[in-house]
Amino acid sequence: MTIQTEPLKSVSDIERTTLMTFLPGRIATMLGGRRWRRLAPLAVLVVLCILITIANPNFIELRNLVRLANSAAVPLTLAMGLTFIILMGSIDLSVEGTLSVAAMVVVLLAANDSNGNDYGWWAVLAAIASGTIMGLISGLVQTMLRIPSFMATLGMWFIGLGLSVYMLGGSAIRLNDASIRDLALHRFLGLPLAVWVAIGAFALAAVIQYYTRLGRHILAIGGDEDVTKLSGVNVTRVRIAAFALAGFFFGIAGVLAAAQLGQSHAVIGDGRLFAAVTAVVVGGTALTGGEGGVVNTLIGVLIVTVLANGMILLGISPYIQQTVQGLMIIAAVALSLDRVRLKIVK
Template sequence: MTSAFSRQNLARFQSLIALALMVVALSLLSDKFLTTDNGLNILRQISVNLCLSIGMTLVIVSGGIDLSIGAVLALSGAVAAGLLKNGLPLAPLGVKLQFTAWGAVVTGVAVGALLGWGNGLAVTRLRLPSFIATLGMLSIARGLTMLWTGGFPITGLGDAFGFLGTGTLLGVPLPVWISGGLAAAFALIMRDAVFGRQVYAVGGNETAARFSGLRIGRIRLAVYTLAGALAGVAGLIVTARLDSAQPNAGLGYELDSIAAVVIGGASLSGGRGTILGTVLGCLIIGVLNNGLFLLNVSPFWQQVIKGAVIMLAVALDRLNARQRDSS
């Protein structure tokens, strides 16, 4: 009984323990690690992944996966930048719509939500596996980004838009406030709101959820739409920080997002995971990337190490699942 209780506590706090051990080790290996500037730099770097990972948490908890968020990020940022820089010509009317910075921001988030809604329709109405549906959306969004930008960056977006990615509030970078606010809001939603409990129910046992009267299709449609909108927010932050919409932005971001969610304790089979765990997962990846950079580790070895960490996290998840089933 005591042994099972100890294993449960270890599984519950393994992400926090891993983060603490990494912080201690890196602080001993580099005198630059435990500094205020470096801490804020880590938080700034993980803000984009945190926005993506919040949406990925909803999708994974509901029993799905989303491989399109990196491409959705790129298209959302590119559309916002293009509308802000060039406006939207309406040839039949002979006029051109001009967009303010806030208008471009709202449009970028709306584009992300629309693409996420498309993922949701493919999963719920066309009955496509989420892996296939979002893989298709990845290709669609990448192609649309290239068509919109012509394959060239869109630059010179102005200070008002740039403040979204480079501004500070009370000494803390604005992207940290945005991602932290979203994390707090969705943590409350997933813990206390009816919608959050419904998402857990759908991912935990879809058949039981359907018999209990839950509208599975609507819940999954909402989950993918929210994931797309959050990817749109991440795209705006990236674009604003660089003062440029890059056609190839967000390449590989979906892998970091999935890694953060799994490292944070979510189960790839659905029904289990928390936003707080995802925050810890993002911090672990951010601290790992930052520490390897400070130690002058080759970028190629960084990819190898990150892949090993992901495999270890999934292996621990499977081990914990077997222990829960056997107890």
């Protein structure tokens, strides 16, 4: 069956790529092809900063830049985790579910206004662990039940959301632990601690991607899963580890979000998946996998945050932000997909 359809696929490939890549492909070639593509996100970021500064010089004030860094902290941490998943050519839609579970765990275990728990930083560890476990389950479901990751994680998204809303009893619970709140309130070298945590998460992700075997294997799977398997890599184990790693980052992000808001509630995760996917894709990591990385994502997060910040400075309705992000996803994916490798788009 597979052998028979193979020539068929390649025929349709040639026909389609000539037809379909016409417009976006032409634009990309016009602007210098691959090399331009690689530098495009950085160029977009720089141009964006310059334009916003011209329109409103308040943008480059130190106070605004600190605010910018602060609002980038959670998306950056989330996007670090998501980058590894997208590098494999998969997707993790459970971002919001996992984040809300971690936020729920930290709020309920640390000092709060709902129960008598006061486990301090053990609560933070528990929250990160719960995020990791959620990721681990996503990975196990995807590989053991052999279902596509977007379905497995769609299920996990709502499992996480349901669990956290249930545990919170449908209400908002305040976080009263002063030392955890300090993540958002205390400053070191002018930046809130949450920003330093996010920078730490970025450094960790960079080390994992560029200097560990796991990072290399994730890239290899995204590049070509069959070849990776044939070279003796235990693909299943790498996939599970990658999802657990993503859950780990989502767990940290959940703690940061709870610390920043000073509470946890049912909608703490709303819109975070969207922002994270936008950041990863706009940064230039290909959805097909194997191309891009955490440095791209850093730039992507900055583009998304600068744009959001700029829109507020320019007095554009914040409600339209999601619309702009959606259009950015479409534009970025359309310009960056390596269509020659795509057989069938589903």
